Amino acid sequence: MTRTAKPSLTACHACGHTGITPLPGLEPLGLVSSDCRPWTGAGRLAWCPACGLLQKTVDQDFLTDCGNIYGSYTVYHQAKGEEQQVFSPAGAACARSEHLLRQVLSRCPLPECGRLLDVGCGNGVLLKSFGALMPGWRLNGLDLDERSREVVLALPGVEDFFACDLEDASGSFDVLSMLHCLEHVPGPAAFLGKALDRLKPGGLLLVQVPDFTANPFDLTIADHCTHFHPQGLEAVARRAGFDPLLLDQGLVAKELTLIARKPLLPAEAPSSATAAADPRPAARQALDWLGAVLAQARSLAKGPFGIFGTSIAGAWLFGQLGDQVRFFVDEDENRVGHDLFGKPVFRPADAPDKASVYLCLPRPIAEAIRVRLSGIGGCLVLPPTFPITQPLESL
Template sequence: MSGTACHVCGAPAVEPLHQGGAHFRLVSSDVQPVEGSTEFGFCPACSTVQKAVTPAWRTMTERIYAGYDINHQGRGAEPMVFDTAKGSGPRSLILLQNVLDRIDLPASGRLLDIGCANGTLLRSFHGLRPAWRLSGSELSDTWHDAVMRLPGVERFYSGLDPDYAGPYDIIALSHVLEHITDPAAFLRRISEYLGEGGRVLLAVPDLEQNPMDLLIADHCTHFDSRSLASVVQRAGLVLELLSAALLPKELIAVLSRATEREPAAARRSNSPVDLVRRHFAQLGEVRDAARHATATGQTFGVMGSSIAACWLMLELEGRVRFFVDEDPNRVDHHLAGLPILAPLQVPSDAVVFIPMPAAVADRIVRRWKHLPIDFRFVKA
């Protein structure tokens, strides 16, 4: 990242993090193949792993947002999460149930969801606090009608920096901050729309739990608990809650103004540089093992239809014939021009590579061991 200053704190000396071997292929956050590569770096001043925010990166992300199509593999249905402390269900509902267990929210109030997409979080929140008045905000007005039809919604905003009619008791930023090139300044600006005692509810991918986050082209900041805490402090806010255990692979935080609440105790995380080196090595191992598995010449498929599956398909350069997914919402749909099959639809004796941790892959193999599928994955 020679010549690129840290986009989080402005420090000039960002240390490059080398990928080793060929640059990894990239996937957009709405799971579509992306052309181009990126450089990674670590800023010792604010402890943040990041992509170099260059003119080329900005052009790449503008192209992604111009054709953004969230959850297209599930026809707009929200991803489900499984086996959390609150059980299984739509992601936003599990998130909100967990957070409402930990903070006191009155029966009525106003919530603004920035990056609301088709309104999944607004719908879940209305079910839990039906008297609250809700607003959603998005870059484009694609989802204006869908959001305005939801119960409890009073307003929809679109554009980069709308003039919100605050104050709000909660401003939700679910999977927004990792896209933003000035996260601390953005948080500071947004917090001006909070009323007295108001809070920001934040969800970002957790780099510690998820190597795949590095491969998402439009994520410029790869947060762990330490770098997230640093951004929050820089924005003049405090962490009332910070947890890596509420949702799989995510960091969930609740922020308040520094004068209003006591901060949660800080948690130390491992060295981000070592972490990213391990992630790169692990991704390289998956890529090598999958390339090796295609050498058998059997029909080849990849398990999943999200970031990991789309990424691996790109790395295998045309050798993948289909994806396989256990989620019925995704079956019979397409991803990057290839069909998404149910396990039962996989041609007999096909090789299906599972680009997931060994424990997850083991469970998948056990569920479908009665089928003539030749599953492959990287063993622990």
């Protein structure tokens, strides 16, 4: 046997441990890309006993999938580039990033002036919301390529756009934001270490990632290489040298939000953060629930059938059912009236009578929507309870 200095492609992408444990069960469920397109690919789940992270095996198949997804990436294609909206219990719509920032600023007030870098800025939705709420700040965006340069630079308050690695962005920052980015990055603790270097002492990091324990659909996303639960995200931040200030599962439904501070003085020794709690029982529950969702939807789709929701979960389910899906339903006015995968997107009130409208969402969100929209045309169907408490055949 020869020794090689190259890391094994089947080692833990977070800590390099070579004994990651496969976690079967995702393969029959199918995948979706993070820009909400049905995806055919490898998608192998694994768990690292050394650092505790639930992950996709970052092998050549995974890297090929990511290359293909990012090569044709379209943010918010369902809404022609407009940001996803969130809805209050009364149904009032608000851009997701504005909702998040209002929540964050109420818990962690910022000075009137400062310098912010948004990592993975896309077409600048967070910068736009941040600039409106904090007009005294100088804003910067960083992304993988030049595609959004002009759009981002045209936003009020934006001083620069970087299409480079994080360590090459010039200057230092008071706040660094990273929304729906860290779950894509192999080596998340090392990546946060680069973020630490870009922050001024005492500077703040704002991270949001999907919480697979609240949103099982996260496991089906082909290009997410880490699937976080609260302890996993906290462990990664501590390992990178941050002091977590707030870790919240409720600021935005089904997402994990972390605010962490860069210490004023450099740490004298590496963090002694321990491995995250074993996420495998929660992953098993999530996979079982996804299997039950698929079985229930397949049964309903023998009759007239539409999917409520046009994002990750809706695209994933469409990928499994194909033309058995007759239509989509969405409350987001940016999405209504467009076709999605060749199917019409209706307002809830316009859903065809006598069709099943499947609330393809985490159960608590689906329940809230059904209460709010009781009385629409089609029959709103809830997904199974989570975790599964009844045998699949009885659903």
